[in-house]
Amino acid sequence: MRPYSLAYLNAHRCTPPEAVRVAAATGYQFAGLRLWPNGPSAPQQFLIDRPDVLRETLAALADTGVGIFDVEIIRIGDSFDPHTWDSLYDACAALKAKAILVAGDDTNEARLTENYARLCEVMAPYGLTADLEFMPWTAVKDANTALRVVQNAGMPANAGILVDALHFGRSTTTLDDIRALPRQLLHYAQICDATAGTHFSTEDMIHTARCARLLPGEGNIDVRGLFAALPADLPVSVEVVHHEREKTADPTQWAATCLAASRPFTG
Template sequence: MRTYSLAYLTAGALTPAAMLRLGAELGYAHVGLRLLPNGLGGPFQAWLDDPVQQRETLAAQRDTGVGVFDLEIIRIGEGFDPLAYRPLLEAGAALQAKALLVAGDDTDEARLVDGYARLCELAAPYGLSCDLEFMPWTAVSDARAALRVVQAAGTPRVAGILVDALHVGRSSTTLDDLRALPRELLHYAQICDAPGGPDLTVPQMIHTARCERQLPGEGVIDLAGIFAALPADLPISVEVPHQVRVARLGQTAWARAALEASRSVLNDPCESAP
């Protein structure tokens, strides 16, 4: 039976404690938190320097039994220093998180490989995997590039590759590329859907990714093929941001719809909590 995590982008307006309680209400086993912004001025959950939020989050974990799966986000660019992310690693240990979401932005691949290897070395004692997410607008644009970086880094013990259905659908990644990913590098995958469109620009792709994804089954991404190519027991992060529809339906109804649609597409008979 699959387990599901409520991704940050699906419920990013909530505090970590509120996400955990919502996850428990709806039947998610985990949540994903964004404790660092994805870019200058980007939104995030200001947990690292907030003792009140920290206490409330740990209490919500104890009360609900819902865990934290992944923490966002570490971006490896020019001048990357993994030591700057030690507070995030310490948060991961305190929250008993499983994974760090990593983006590769450095176009100098040798330097990117070195940065990734050093991050993995630093993260290992904290019990966190470093899951490199390929995205078509980054230096790690597809699954082949992600595997090349991980292998060039020596395939560290905590290395991982994160497969996001959106980025599979909008990159050059093929189903054979997914099948070629070693099982030990796959810790979880992200599910969503999206409309088609010829010659999407990078700003259009980024806007969809962050603000306007569709529920699984509503768009044109080959979700059946993607998840058939991945291990059947892989945990699923339900990452379906849609600012307009969340505002209209409310956060609870949207997070419930996202989970139900994900289970339907994956033919998972388990039903969410009422």
């Protein structure tokens, strides 16, 4: 059976233990958490340096059998130090998380590549993969760029490339590009839908990604083709955030709706 994970953005209204319990109640095998914000003062879930929240989350994991799959987020900029996130690695180890989502912001690709290799080295003792997500408004704009960075970094054993259906549909990435990704670099993929195309402004792309994704089948991204091109057993992170629609559905209802809409597209 293909595993499903409840992505942070799909449960952004929940605390970490709440997200675990929502995932369990709605049929997910895993949950994802954002324990580090994607920018200064940006939304996140608070657990680092909060032992009470960690204890409650660990209790929820033990009670439900749900696991933590991915934790967000590390951004590689021009002044990158992998030890900035030491407390995040420790939290991931305590939660037995599998992956950390990585964004590449440094437009100097040689330096970005070197720093990605350093990150993989620092994360390796924690048993974590460093899953580089291509996003068309970042320095890692498409799947080919992500693959080039990982290959030029020396293909570390814990390297990874994260495929998000939204960024596939809004970048120049093709299904052939997806099929060309080495299997050992694929640890999970994110599902949602939207209007496809490469004509959107950065502001529009970020707004959709963070606030207004569609359920699979509601847009015109080739979601079915994408997941047919990915390994059949690849875990799927359901990442359908839509702030307006969530006003009329509690987190459990929304998580269930999103999983039901995703299953037909993932085999």
